[in-house]
Amino acid sequence: MKSIKIFQCENSIDGIFTAIYQAWSCGYGHANVKIEEACEKNNYSNIELFSEYILIHTDFEKAVKVSRAIKRKISEEVYEMICRVALSNYQGKGDLIYRFLILGFHIGSSIVDHLSNEVVNKIFKINRFVSNEVHHFLGFVRFSVHKNDILTSLIHPKNNVLSLIVPHFVDRLPREKFAIIDGNRNTCALHLPQKPWVLVDVVDSDSLDEYHKQDGFDEYEDLWKIFFDNIAIKERINPKLQRNNIPLRFRDDMVEFIPVSRNSILP
Amino acid sequence: MIIQEGMSIQRKLEILSDAAKYDVACTSSGVDRKGNQSGMGNSVACGICHTFSADGRCISLLKILFTNECIFDCKYCINRSSNDIVRASFTPNELCELTMEFYRRNYIEGLFLSSGIMISPNHTMELIFVALKMLREDFQFNGYIHCKAIPGADPALIEAIGWYADRMSINLELPTADSLKKLAPHKNRKNILKPMRQIQLRRESNLEYLGLNNSYGGSSYGSNKNILFDYSYSNGNSSGNSIISSKSNSNKDIGSNSNRNGNSDISSNSMILVDKGSGSNNILMEDNSYSRSPKSKFVPAGQSTQMIIGASAESDYHIMSVSEALYNNFDLKRVFYSAFVNVNQDSNLPSTHNGPPLLREHRLYQADWLIRFYGFKTRELLDEKNPNFNIIMDPKCNWALRHLELFPVEVNKADYYTLLRVPGIGVTGARRIIAARKSAVLDFKDLKALRIVLRRAVYFITFRGRMMYPIKVDEDFITRELLSTKEKLPYGIEEDITFKQLSLFDDINYGTGGIL
Numbered sequence A: 001m002k003s004i005k006i007f008q009c010e011n012s013i014d015g016i017f018t019a020i021y022q023a024w025s026c027g028y029g030h031a032n033v034k035i036e037e038a039c040e041k042n043n044y045s046n047i048e049l050f051s052e053y054i055l056i057h058t059d060f061e062k063a064v065k066v067s068r069a070i071k072r073k074i075s076e077e078v079y080e081m082i083c084r085v086a087l088s089n090y091q092g093k094g095d096l097i098y099r100f101l102i103l104g105f106h107i108g109s110s111i112v113d114h115l116s117n118e119v120v121n122k123i124f125k126i127n128r129f130v131s132n133e134v135h136h137f138l139g140f141v142r143f144s145v146h147k148n149d150i151l152t153s154l155i156h157p158k159n160n161v162l163s164l165i166v167p168h169f170v171d172r173l174p175r176e177k178f179a180i181i182d183g184n185r186n187t188c189a190l191h192l193p194q195k196p197w198v199l200v201d202v203v204d205s206d207s208l209d210e211y212h213k214q215d216g217f218d219e220y221e222d223l224w225k226i227f228f229d230n231i232a233i234k235e236r237i238n239p240k241l242q243r244n245n246i247p248l249r250f251r252d253d254m255v256e257f258i259p260v261s262r263n264s265i266l267p
Numbered sequence B: 001m002i003i004q005e006g007m008s009i010q011r012k013l014e015i016l017s018d019a020a021k022y023d024v025a026c027t028s029s030g031v032d033r034k035g036n037q038s039g040m041g042n043s044v045a046c047g048i049c050h051t052f053s054a055d056g057r058c059i060s061l062l063k064i065l066f067t068n069e070c071i072f073d074c075k076y077c078i079n080r081s082s083n084d085i086v087r088a089s090f091t092p093n094e095l096c097e098l099t100m101e102f103y104r105r106n107y108i109e110g111l112f113l114s115s116g117i118m119i120s121p122n123h124t125m126e127l128i129f130v131a132l133k134m135l136r137e138d139f140q141f142n143g144y145i146h147c148k149a150i151p152g153a154d155p156a157l158i159e160a161i162g163w164y165a166d167r168m169s170i171n172l173e174l175p176t177a178d179s180l181k182k183l184a185p186h187k188n189r190k191n192i193l194k195p196m197r198q199i200q201l202r203r204e205s206n207l208e209y210l211g212l213n214n215s216y217g218g219s220s221y222g223s224n225k226n227i228l229f230d231y232s233y234s235n236g237n238s239s240g241n242s243i244i245s246s247k248s249n250s251n252k253d254i255g256s257n258s259n260r261n262g263n264s265d266i267s268s269n270s271m272i273l274v275d276k277g278s279g280s281n282n283i284l285m286e287d288n289s290y291s292r293s294p295k296s297k298f299v300p301a302g303q304s305t306q307m308i309i310g311a312s313a314e315s316d317y318h319i320m321s322v323s324e325a326l327y328n329n330f331d332l333k334r335v336f337y338s339a340f341v342n343v344n345q346d347s348n349l350p351s352t353h354n355g356p357p358l359l360r361e362h363r364l365y366q367a368d369w370l371i372r373f374y375g376f377k378t379r380e381l382l383d384e385k386n387p388n389f390n391i392i393m394d395p396k397c398n399w400a401l402r403h404l405e406l407f408p409v410e411v412n413k414a415d416y417y418t419l420l421r422v423p424g425i426g427v428t429g430a431r432r433i434i435a436a437r438k439s440a441v442l443d444f445k446d447l448k449a450l451r452i453v454l455r456r457a458v459y460f461i462t463f464r465g466r467m468m469y470p471i472k473v474d475e476d477f478i479t480r481e482l483l484s485t486k487e488k489l490p491y492g493i494e495e496d497i498t499f500k501q502l503s504l505f506d507d508i509n510y511g512t513g514g515i516l
């Protein structure tokens, strides 16, 4: 029995694509290779004794080749789907994408109709999960206004969705200086007017946190709370429905669910 | 009437959001628009919910009244002229600032502006026009705007506002002209349907002009279409209704509440309306730079309306027939149903002491959905003999049970609309089945993978000619089985169907076709 080669890569789209390129071209046979992305919560307890581990360094050229092949041989739609899966919090997504691509390159764009296939189905499911979270955050992101008119927002998404939500805000608020911080991954998206937005790692997360939370007096936060409380119809109060629509995990970062701050003008 | 001088913006917001909450429409959907570099905002066709209020409803727009002053006396409305409540009004500038500041903090998708009727329908619509124009042109707001049209306002004002709004709505309020007369004595059916038709025709001609019109091919309104748009709105200087004269006598009402530059806002903007007003036609059009751009769209997200459910005696059949007609003949995008809440404790209206009729409202939304997306006709769901929905079973199940002769259907062969008629299979489910069966012959286990719940569907489908269990297609049996698999109702409604409630409905004919 051949031992399994495990390609270990960075937890990013490019990292996973590089590993796929390497695994595919090593000629070892699809059945004998496996892709394993480094993930936030991986404690490597599942290290297999008889497997060979190969550490993959992310290589943008190789990654680009893979993206191009997906777009050309399968479809743009599938490419986007795979990117979302690669940004998900699903452990083992690298290998799942690999298995999916084996089928995809064989079948072509109609791969999306093969929903009764387990791999395809799983990809769809994760894609839906990520898309839903992205859609949620388009609405649930809250900006605080700081001195110099800088807007900041802190979010705690399950999936690595920051890069998927920022373009929406760039289009929407082209003249604003804003930062959206992913507090789970310590990354931050920055936008300045007339400039392309950038994604940066946050080195000193505490001070950024503090900056975001610093309670400058913002009249509009209070006005928003007034509106939020007033717009509910008392005869229809329905906390279960509310919780179903806006799960508790989002609420810590949303001003209307945070108790009134010290500086508030509200009693 | 109680008018407070120098009211703070907080207080105004409190009063005017409180007064707006019974309007149920709060979607921001129907139009895709990219941002532009000079302004703020874009719009996403599927709509975005920004939060959910304590009643569980989506908040997408700053839903607010321009003023809660009102010269009308609609029995069901908290703002009716006979109520002794605190009255407040925004200035256009206050409203613009509030919208912009909420929007940039990502609280909202845009503005939903409604209003009580201050002085006259025209006067109120002029103020709304000024506010929207200011928001679009001075504040460069490019997000979503839903604007209420006030029945009885001049067509020229509707025309002018339609170029700034994404969606407009005129509430039908009640399903019949009779009830309207009783409960909203100052409104009449004609004044509601006229602007609705005006917006519909204007949208059609605008789409045609933009070359986007392909769905109205057989439009029956013919060539007289354009005559309708030749509005004249002569804002005569002597007219007591117009904003001009209000400068002298009602500044107090509008302006003095403002602690900023409210007064000058209104008067300076109203000059736009006034200047060319002396006798010339189409004043509003000329000044409306939005409509000048060749690519402008008139009410691009279409119009919606709302009916109050349970304030008057109409049956579900009656209500659904009205909705169907609105969809077919007025090209409405949505009809909303609002369970009546007796806010005025008016003894002439039904009591809602036991809570508003939420289940009934839910059934109407289900049926509405069937009509819009499933190809159902009202007559298939209800008729004179069975004029109300079954309270213990959803309209589609109820229909299927009465048409067992059409079942079971073969999942591998049935077309899209046939699949849609199977209880338990929805729009997404039917699409998934059609996609999946292109590559494989489907079996029961595949449906699980397609995330289709079989609980209900099993009684109505076959796979390769076989049913999942040998079931005899018998109405009583299936009815019992379906009722034992509890329908998933929205939270808060499930407690509604208690024995007590059931007995309350005893005297109603539920339209079960004798299955109970």
Ligand code: SF4
Pocket (backbone or CB within 6 Å): B070, B071, B072, B073, B074, B077, B078, B079, B080, B081, B115, B116, B117, B184
């Ligand atoms: S017109 Fe009727 S429904 Fe509208 S605010 Fe006035 S009283 Fe209320």
